[in-house]
Structure formats: C-alpha cells, structure tokens
Amino acid sequence: xxxxxxxxxxxxxxxxxxxxxxxxxxxxxxxxxxxxxxxxxxxxxxxxxxxxxxxxxxxxxxxxxxxxxxxxxxxxxxxxxxxxxxxxxxxxxxxxxxxxxxxxxxxxxxxxxxxxxxxxxxxxxxxxxxxxxxxxxxxxxxxxxxxxxxxxxxxxxxxxxxxxxxxxxxxxxxxxxxxxxxxxxxxxxxxxxxxxxxxxxxxxxxxxxxxxxxxxxxxxxxxxxxxxxxxxxxxxxxxxxxxxxxxxxxxxxxxxxxxxxxxxxxxxxxxxxxxxxxxxxxxxxxxxxxxxxxxxxxxxxxxxxxxxxxxxxxxxxxxxxxxxxxxxxxxxxxxxxxxxxxxxxxxxxxxxxxxxxxxxxxxxxxxxxxxxxxxxxxxxxxxxxxxxx
Amino acid sequence: xxxxxxxxxxxxxxxxxxxxxxxxxxxxxxxxxxxxxxxxxxxxxxxxxxxxxxxxxxxxxxxxxxxxxxxxxxxxxxxxxxxxxxxxxxxxxxxxxxxxxxxxxxxxxxxxxxxxxxxxxxxxxxxxxxxxxxxxxxxxxxxxxxxxxxxxxxxxxxxxxxxxxxxxxxxxxxxxxxxxxxxxxxxxxxxxxxxxxxxxxxxxxxxxxxxxxxxxxxxxxxxxxxxxxxxxxxxxxxxxxxxxxxxxxxxxxxxxxxxxxxxxxxxxxxxxxxxxxxxxxxxxxxxxxxxxxxxxxxxxxxxxxxxxxxxxxxxxxxxxxxxxxxxxxxxxxxxxxxxxxxxxxxxxxxxxxxxx
Ligand code: SF4
Ligand code: SF4
Ligand code: SF4
Numbered sequence: 001x002x003x004x005x006x007x008x009x010x011x012x013x014x015x016x017x018x019x020x021x022x023x024x025x026x027x028x029x030x031x032x033x034x035x036x037x038x039x040x041x042x043x044x045x046x047x048x049x050x051x052x053x054x055x056x057x058x059x060x061x062x063x064x065x066x067x068x069x070x071x072x073x074x075x076x077x078x079x080x081x082x083x084x085x086x087x088x089x090x091x092x093x094x095x096x097x098x099x100x101x102x103x104x105x106x107x108x109x110x111x112x113x114x115x116x117x118x119x120x121x122x123x124x125x126x127x128x129x130x131x132x133x134x135x136x137x138x139x140x141x142x143x144x145x146x147x148x149x150x151x152x153x154x155x156x157x158x159x160x161x162x163x164x165x166x167x168x169x170x171x172x173x174x175x176x177x178x179x180x181x182x183x184x185x186x187x188x189x190x191x192x193x194x195x196x197x198x199x200x201x202x203x204x205x206x207x208x209x210x211x212x213x214x215x216x217x218x219x220x221x222x223x224x225x226x227x228x229x230x231x232x233x234x235x236x237x238x239x240x241x242x243x244x245x246x247x248x249x250x251x252x253x254x255x256x257x258x259x260x261x262x263x264x265x266x267x268x269x270x271x272x273x274x275x276x277x278x279x280x281x282x283x284x285x286x287x288x289x290x291x292x293x294x295x296x297x298x299x300x301x302x303x304x305x306x307x308x309x310x311x312x313x314x315x316x317x318x319x320x321x322x323x324x325x326x327x328x329x330x331x332x333x334x335x336x337x338x339x340x341x342x343x344x345x346x347x348x349x350x351x352x353x354x355x356x357x358x359x360x361x362x363x364x365x366x367x368x369x370x371x372x373x374x375x376x377x378x379x380x381x382x383x384x385x386x387x388x389x
Numbered sequence: 390x391x392x393x394x395x396x397x398x399x400x401x402x403x404x405x406x407x408x409x410x411x412x413x414x415x416x417x418x419x420x421x422x423x424x425x426x427x428x429x430x431x432x433x434x435x436x437x438x439x440x441x442x443x444x445x446x447x448x449x450x451x452x453x454x455x456x457x458x459x460x461x462x463x464x465x466x467x468x469x470x471x472x473x474x475x476x477x478x479x480x481x482x483x484x485x486x487x488x489x490x491x492x493x494x495x496x497x498x499x500x501x502x503x504x505x506x507x508x509x510x511x512x513x514x515x516x517x518x519x520x521x522x523x524x525x526x527x528x529x530x531x532x533x534x535x536x537x538x539x540x541x542x543x544x545x546x547x548x549x550x551x552x553x554x555x556x557x558x559x560x561x562x563x564x565x566x567x568x569x570x571x572x573x574x575x576x577x578x579x580x581x582x583x584x585x586x587x588x589x590x591x592x593x594x595x596x597x598x599x600x601x602x603x604x605x606x607x608x609x610x611x612x613x614x615x616x617x618x619x620x621x622x623x624x625x626x627x628x629x630x631x632x633x634x635x636x637x638x639x640x641x642x643x644x645x646x647x648x649x650x651x652x653x654x655x656x657x658x659x660x661x662x663x664x665x666x667x668x669x670x671x672x673x674x675x676x677x678x679x680x681x682x683x684x685x686x687x688x689x690x691x692x693x694x695x696x697x698x699x700x701x702x703x704x705x706x707x708x709x710x711x712x713x714x715x716x717x718x719x720x721x722x723x724x725x726x727x728x729x730x731x732x733x734x735x736x737x738x739x740x741x742x743x744x745x
Contacts, residue, residue: 048585055501055582058570086731088738119568119583119590126547126567133548136711139571140546141718179739183731191724194717201710202540202575204679205701214436217713344698345531345579346499 013097013160013379016243020376028369035362038355039116047119051356056348057341059117061356064337066113066363068196069330071146074106075228076235077153078189083258085182091251094382097160098239099232101380104153105367111150113363114143138198145192152188155181160378193224200336208340209279210292215269216336222266227329229259233322237315239375245384249315256312256321263303263325267296291331291339299328437712440680440704441538443624447557448597449535449683450611451627453634454690455520455667456618456645457528459508463610463619467506467532468495470601470609473593476503499531502584505595506532506610511695520667520689527688529695530619532610533580533595535559538680538705541572541581549592550581557624557683558597566592577679577698577706607648607655614647617660622650624683628676631687635669680705 042050053060076099084092115121126132127143134140155174162171197220200207213219233252240247274280283289302324311317338350352360375381467473478498497504509531514524521527539559541550549566552559561581572581572592584590598608606612611621620627630650637643646652646660667689674692675682679701686692693699717723 044588046584046586046588046590051585053585055573056579058573058583085738086734088734117569119570119592120563120566121568123547123565123567126565132565134542134545136543136707136714137546137571138710138714139544139569141714143546175739179735180732182735182739183728186731186735187724187728190727195714198710198713199571201713202544202706204540204577204706204709205698206577214709214713217717343579344577345696 012383013163013381014383015164015379016376016381018243018376020373022372025369025372028365028372031358031365032362032369035359035365038359038362041355042116042359047117050353050359052350052353053356054348054350056343056346057338057350059337060350061338061352061360062113062117064334065360066116067110068337069333070106070113070363070367071110071196072193072224072227072329072333073231074103074110075189075193075224076100076106076231077103077156077228078186078193079225079228080232081156081182082186085179086186091254094248095232095236095251097157097380097382098235098375100153100156101160101371101374102231102235104150104157105370107146107150107153109363109367111146113360116359116363138195138202142192142195142199145188145195149185149188149192152181152185156185160380164378189224190221194218194221196220196224197336203341206342206344207336208282208286208288208342209277210274210282210286210288211336211340213273213277215273218269219266219332220336222262222269223329223332226259226262226266226325229255229262230322230326230329233259233318234326237319237322239381240315243375243381245381247315249313249318252315252318253312256306256318259321259325260303260306263299263306263328267299267303270296288335288340291335295328295331295335298324298331302328436709436716437704438708438715440708443537443681443683444553444555444557445625446555447535447537447624447683448602448622449557449624449627449685450532450597450608451620451622451631451650452530452684452686453618453620453645454527454529454686454688454695455665455669456616456663457508457530458616458618459510459528460615461508462613462615463530464497464504464506464508465495466609466613467595468504470598471505473505474503476501500580500582500594502582502587502591502593505593506530509696511690513694522690522694525690527690527695529686529688529697530610531580532684533559533597534578534675534682534684535597536577536680536682536705538707540575540577540679540706543705543707543711544571544575546571553599556597556599556602558599559594560596560599561592561594563591568592575706577701602654605654611648612655617645617647620646620650621648621654624685626650627685628673631673631676631685634687635671635673637665637669639665639668641665677703679703680708 038050047053051060051062080092080095080099083089084096115124118124127140128147156178158174159171162168162174194217197216197218201214201216204212233255236248236252239245274282283292302321305311305317305321305324311321468475475492475495476497477492477494478496481494481496497507500507509529510526511529512526513522516524516526518525519527535558537557539550539552542552542559546569547565547567549562550559550572551562568583568590570583573583581592581594583592601608607621611619620630627650642662642664644660644662648655648658670688670691672692674686674688674697675684680703688695
C-alpha cells in the first residue's frame with residue numbers, strides 16, 4: 001500500500017460529483033419527512049403528543065442522543081484541527097475538510113434538536129441576551145459555546161464554498177485570519193464538551209455512583225476526543241467504500257495510536273475514580289452495573305484490538321476498533337444522561353416513544369443527506385490520482 | 390508524506406514498552422488527580438465553592454406529620470389562591486371524566502403543572518395506627534422547600550428561577566423561561582413540573598404564595614390548616630419550634646399554634662393543646678439537607694418511608710458544580726490563556742501550510 005494522497009497544488013480538493021438523488025439520499029429524505037410530521041404534532045399539541053417525556057425524566061433521547069451524543073459525533077473537526085494546526089501535523093491535512101463538514105452538521109443539528117426539545121422555544125434567544133444571563137449556569141456556558149462554535153465551523157468551512165464559486169479574493173482574505181477561528185475551534189469544544197459532563201454533577205444522588213463524580217468533565221472531554229477520532233476513521237472508511245475511493249489507511253493508522261492512548265487513559269481513570277470514591281463494589285451487583293460492564297467491555301475490546309501493531313494498518317481492524325470505541329463513548333454518555341439516572345421522588349418511567357425515536361432518526365438522516373449533497377457538490381474530499389482508483 | 394509512512398517499520402517492541410509505561414505513568418498521575426479532585430475535604434478542595442447561607446429573614450413552612458389529619462384542605466386552598474386547574478390521578482380517570490374537559494373532582498396524586506401542593510399517604514401492613522412505621526400510616530405534604538442553596542436557581546440559564554434576597558422565596562418567571570426543564574431535572578426534591586400536554590407549557594411550582602404575603606395574608610395552605618400541621622413563619626422561628634416538638638415526650642400535653650407562628654401575618658389565631666401520642670423522630674427534615682431548606686418537616690415515621698431523599702450531603706449540589714465552573718472559568722483567565730497559546734500555534738502553523 002503506497003501513498004494515495006498526493007499534495008496536488010491548486011486542486012487539492014475536488015467535488016466528488018455524481019448523482020444527488022441516489023437511493024440512500026432518498027431514504028434519508030423520507031425519514032426527515034416523517035420526523036417533520038411528528039414535529040408538527042409536537043408543536044401543535046405539546047411535548048406529550050410526540051414523546052414519553054415526563055417530570056421524572058424531563059430529558060429524554062432528544063437531549064441525551066441528539067445533543068449530548070450528536071455533538072460528540074461533531075468532534076471530528078475539533079480533533080483534526082487540533083492535530084493539524086495546533087500540533088502541526090500536516091499529514092492529517094486531507095482529513096480536515098470532511099471532518100469540519102461533519103462537525104458543522106453535527107453541531108448545527110444538535111442546535112436544531114435543542115429547539116425541538118425546548119418547552120418555551122420562542123424564548124430561546126434569551127440565552128444570548130446579557131440581561132437574562134445567569135453566569136452560574138453550566139447550561140448557559142454550554143449553550144453560548146455551542147452557538148459560537150457552530151459559527152466558527154461555518155467560517156472554517158467557508159473556504160470550500162468560496163473556492164467552489166471562485167470567490168478567490170475573499171478566500172485569500174479569510175485565509176489570513178483563519179488562524180483565529182482555528183484557535184477558537186479548538187478552545188470552544190474543549191470548554192463545552194467538558195461542561196456537558198459538569199452539567200450532570202448537580203443532579204447528585206439521582207445519578208448512580210457508578211457515574212456521579214467530580215471527574216465527569218474530564219470523562220466527557222476524553223470521550224469527545226475519542227469519539228472525534230473514531231468518527232474520522234468511520235467516515236473515511238465509509239467514504240472509501242461508498243464512493244470507491246482508495247482507503248486512507250496510512251493516515252488513519254496514526255490516528256489509531258492516539259485512540260489507543262485516549263481510550264486507555266479513560267479506562268484507567270474510570271477505575272481509579274471509582275476506587276478513590278470508594279464505589280468500586282458498585283460494579284458487582286446494583287441495578288445498573290450491567291450497563292457499566294457493557295460500557296467497559298466495549299471500550300476495552302476496542303482498545304485491545306488496537307494493541308497489536310499490525311492491526312493498526314488493517315482497515316478492517318481499524319474500522320472495527322473505531323466502531324467499538326464509538327459505541328463505548330455513546331453508551332458512556334447515555335449512561336450518564338439517561339440509564340444511570342433515577343428521579344428522586346415517585347415511580348417514574350421512561351422509554352422513548354416510537355415518535356421520539358423517529359425524530360432522532362430524522363435528525364441524523366438530515367445530517368447524512370446534507371453531507372452527501374455537500375461532498376458531491378463542493379470541494380471537500382482530497383483529490384485522488386486516477387491511476388490509483 | 391510517504392516518508393512518514395515508512396518510518397513505521399521500527400521495532401514494535403519498544404513502542405509497546407513505551408505504551409505500557411505510559412499507561413502505568415498515567416495511572417499514577419490519574420490516581421493523584423482523582424484524589425485531589427474527588428476525595429479532598431470540601432474546605433481543601435478547590436473545586437468546591439462555599440455553601441450559601443439563609444437570608445436572616447427567610448420565611449417558610451413547618452409541616453408536622455403527626456398533626457396532619459389528611460383532610461387536604463391545604464391542597465384545595467393552594468389551588469384556589471393560585472388559580473390552578475383540577476388534576477385527576479390515574480386511578481380516578483375512569484369515573485371522574487366529568488362533562489367535556491372538566492373533571493368533577495380534583496384528585497391529584499403527585500405534584501404536577503396543575504398541582505403545587507399535595508398530601509401523600511404512607512401505609513404499612515394493616516395500616517391501623519396513625520404515625521407508626523409498622524402496621525401504621527402517616528401523611529406527608531409535598532411542595533417546594535425553598536432551599537438555601539437551590540439547584541433550580543443554579544442551573545437556570547436565563548434567570549427565570551430566582552431567589553429573593555430578603556425572604557429567600559424561590560420565584561419563577563415564565564416570561565423569561567425557555568422551557569429547558571433543567572430545573573426539573575436538577576431539583577433534589579423533585580419539585581418543579583412542566584406541562585407536557587400544552588403546546589405552550591409552563592414550569593409550575595410553589596412560590597410560597599408571595600402574592601398573598603404581599604397582601605399580608607397567609608399562604609393558602611397555612612391559612613386553612615385546621616390543626617396547625619402546616620405553620621407559616623420565619624425559618625429561624627420554625628426551626629426553634631421544630632426543635633421544641635422533636636424534644637417532646639409521648640404522653641406529654643403540649644401547645645400547638647396555628648397560622649403564622651409569630652401571629653403577625655393574617656392576624657393571630659388560636660392554637661390548641663394536645664396530647665403527644667407518637668414519638669417524634671429527632672431528624673428535622675430540611676434543617677441540614679442539601680444546604681438547608683426554608684420549609685421544614687417533623688414526623689414520627691422516618692422520612693425515607695415518606696419518600697423523601699435522606700442519603701444526601703449537607704451541602705447543596707451547586708457547591709460542587711459551581712465549584713468546578715468557577716475554578717475553570719474564574720475571570721475567564723484560563724480560557725484566555727489557552728486561547729492565546731492556541732492562537733499562537735495556529736498562526737504559526739497555518740503559515741507553514743501554504744495552501745490552506
Ligand atoms: S425544592 Fe427544588 S424547586 Fe424548590 S427551591 Fe429547592 S431546588 Fe428549587
Ligand atoms: S425550564 Fe425555565 S426555569 Fe427551568 S431551568 Fe429552564 S429556563 Fe430556567
Ligand atoms: S405556600 Fe401557597 S403555593 Fe405553596 S403549597 Fe402552600 S398554598 Fe400552595
């Protein structure tokens with residue numbers, strides 16, 4: 001396997017081209033339409049008409065999956081920008097644009113999902129008005145950070161647009177100040193991804209001691225980085241398979257070293273944290289211990305797969321490891337926000353309704369449809385030499 | 390680029406050894422970090438902020454479960470003075486549908502967006518004896534406790550939940566609220582509720598009848614309580630009364646006031662003498678729980694049986710979450726420093742990558 005990705009000055013990135021109205025695109029569009037119908041009910045009849053949300057579980061999958069997990073999916077741009085521009089690793093360059101695009105949709109749609117969940121959505125702009133601000137609120141910090149970061153992603157992605165439509169003058173100007181946005185694009189996710197963990201510290205005794213800890217912000221930052229890497233691998237392999245492009249295995253294999261380090265750190269810290277808090281016994285017995293074990297099995301098998309060095313150069317093993325680590329990150333976040341949570345008073349139950357699930361599916365379908373549209377029409381993917389096809 | 394890729398053929402043994410050492414090293418560092426963050430005593434832990442004290446003139450309610458006869462007059466009065474619609478519990482829905490939308494009979498079983506105050510019953514075994522944990526029954530009143538250090542106020546991003554500096558009453562302003570329901574999620578006592586059946590739902594909770602107090606009238610529940618089981622007053626006075634009651638012995642005659650313990654709000658009213666029939670628990674609920682609350686409860690039955698959280702710390706959870714937040718973002722110095730470093734590196738490195 002040799003270098004597929006050539007530095008190709010002038011035409012570094014190319015639109016993939018091809019038909020837009022493919023079967024996957026149409027399926028996604030249909031799913032988005034279904035979600036639209038359900039949202040009509042939600043906005044005309046209230047949250048109960050579309051969801052099983054209740055006062056014991058005021059936050060369901062629209063927060064836990066669409067926002068908390070969805071924004072971690074959007075960390076691809078964060079980790080690649082960190083590697084490429086902060087740690088100055090030029091070899092990750094081909095991954096930048098697709099990663100930033102994936103992040104843009106991940107975050108943009110997390111923001112959209114917030115509007116689906118907010119009970120008094122017409123007041124949402126109060127979050128941006130200083131005279132309403134409540135500076136002790138972790139949610140305010142998360143909200144402002146996420147909103148700003150989405151704008152930063154738009155700017156980071158703008159060169160692809162400007163290039164496509166030949167607006168070179170503006171593009172050159174933007175390139176001069178892009179470093180400011182790149183720096184913000186690394187700072188903001190570091191802040192709000194860890195704060196997503198801090199958000200659950202205040203629920204105290206309602207979150208099982210398997211997850212409740214002052215270390216929540218650290219664990220959320222680690223899973224954000226890990227899931228960011230895993231999504232880059234995932235998306236690269238999927239793009240190679242679906243668009244018949246050569247695998248980017250050599251670059252990805254370097255990412256896998258980093259995934260291995262971050263995942264090991266997560267596992268070690270999780271156990272040390274449980275020991276220090278005197279809760280290690282909770283792993284055995286206790287109603288939610290199975291979920292903790294599942295989380296750990298996924299994480300450890302994902303990282304174990306990456307320990308033999310040969311595996312890090314095999315696209316199949318890489319893909320499998322990335323999938324396992326991604327699943328571990330998803331489950332960790334779901335455990336903290338939903339599964340490990342028990343309301344303090346009353347016999348409350350929550351399992352997402354079919355309608356609720358269809359809205360979440362619709363949000364992710366919209367993300368995929370837009371991604372397909374953009375990579376076909378805009379210079380997102382790195383140009384590939386035809387002789388390697 | 391291809392040079393980078395070929396440099397991988399060094400011995401993997403040393404790499405693995407390196408990883409193993411890295412993991413060992415990080416484990417030690419992690420242990421140290423966790424110990425300082427999680428296990429340090431609150432006063433030594435930088436990630437914990439000091440608890441908030443009660444305002445000296447904080448007001449609240451004292452609920453005495455042994456005096457409560459379960460008449461639910463307070464539930465009705467609360468609905469009246471706060472103009473709340475009737476609410477029908479699931480078990481009553483079959484016969485209590487009423488004509489059209491309105492049920493005939495108000496029968497809430499839990500706090501909700503339609504019910505700010507509810508009396509719940511505990512029963513065990515034969516349920517024969519009042520205020521006995523074994524084969525007995527007891528009542529509990531549920532409403533907002535008006536915490537000294539309220540989670541709901543700490544989490545609200547838009548200042549819709551606020552704590553009055555003088556009275557300590559925790560108010561809610563629906564015109565500011567964005568309906569995120571973080572207050573619902575965070576309240577350690579499960580108090581604020583949202584109306585999920587309304588396209589324009591609001592958050593609802595007891596606001597200690599601030600509109601009544603403004604007219605120098607008692608909160609609805611304390612006003613109508615026939616036995617003095619619900620008493621209004623300054624929290625300090627209520628706490629003293631709660632201490633007096635928990636020290637009473639079975640078989641003693643004692644005086645029990647009604648309405649406002651100081652007799653000022655809503656005019657004085659007569660109390661009564663009564664024989665103490667069941668031994669009080671020494672625990673005064675709300676004295677220490679989660680930084681203390683302005684509304685207190687005493688009972689003869691342990692509070693965990695009455696479905697109140699009892700295994701909770703003495704400092705409110707905002708001391709932990711705001712502690713993390715304030716340490717990391719104090720004066721925005723840390724983020725600004727990190728930004729400066731990142732900006733420097735990004736500036737330098739984007740210049741190297743000529744084309745982008
Ligand atoms: S009991 Fe709940 S709603 Fe009432 S002040 Fe305390 S935290 Fe807020
Ligand atoms: S639901 Fe309203 S009052 Fe409650 S935290 Fe959100 S904005 Fe504040
Ligand atoms: S103080 Fe007022 S709002 Fe609160 S429970 Fe009593 S009557 Fe209801």
